[in-house]
Amino acid sequence: ELKVEQNPLFLSMQEGKNYTIYCNYSTTSDRLYWYRQDPGKSLESLFVLLSNGAVKQEGRLMASLDTKARLSTLHITAAVHDLSATYFCAVDKETSGSRLTFGEGTQLTVNP
């Protein structure tokens, strides 16, 4: 059974600081996704990581993937209040019908 674990689950940080959210998964997967969710809203796709060593950056967020360690990281650089949200990682395998398995989510609060 595929399991996805994120840590930390709650993160409170000051504006301007850097931090990393970790995502571990239990079995080989084809793709890793990062999503953002604002309260009461749907999921917004941030990144899709397809291969070992993949790195993608968008603004203050950078995601990376190490398939050998079964680990993805979401690094936040110089946080701003607008980044406050819940972040989910998820993985899927095309051979299993391409269905996503999600982590528990990391609730990020950026304080002034």
Place this chain on the structure above:
Amino acid sequence: NAGVTQTPKFRVLKTGQSMTLLCAQDMNHEYMYWYRQDPGMGLRLIHYSVGEGTTAKGEVPDGYNVSRLKKQNFLLGLESAAPSQTSVYFCASSYWGDYGYTFGSGTRLTVV
């Protein structure tokens, strides 16, 4: 381009009542999914479909039934609602052989 549309957006049910949630997509996606989201547990897969006329169980299927009579629609039914089914329900769709999922805006269901 509507994407994935869920109806209704909100609903309050009494224990034992039944209801159907509708998910409609206009992107000609083969795969469709129903997830539920509960605090601290991420999104969990209820049922999914890999094509018209097919359905399969996900991680938490008990108490739910689904149907996919038309490619563009995926229905989630609760035959006898229970308070444990209070949750936010998300529908998603994806295209076979491609990556990336499109999520609906969610249905907030309360069972009292």
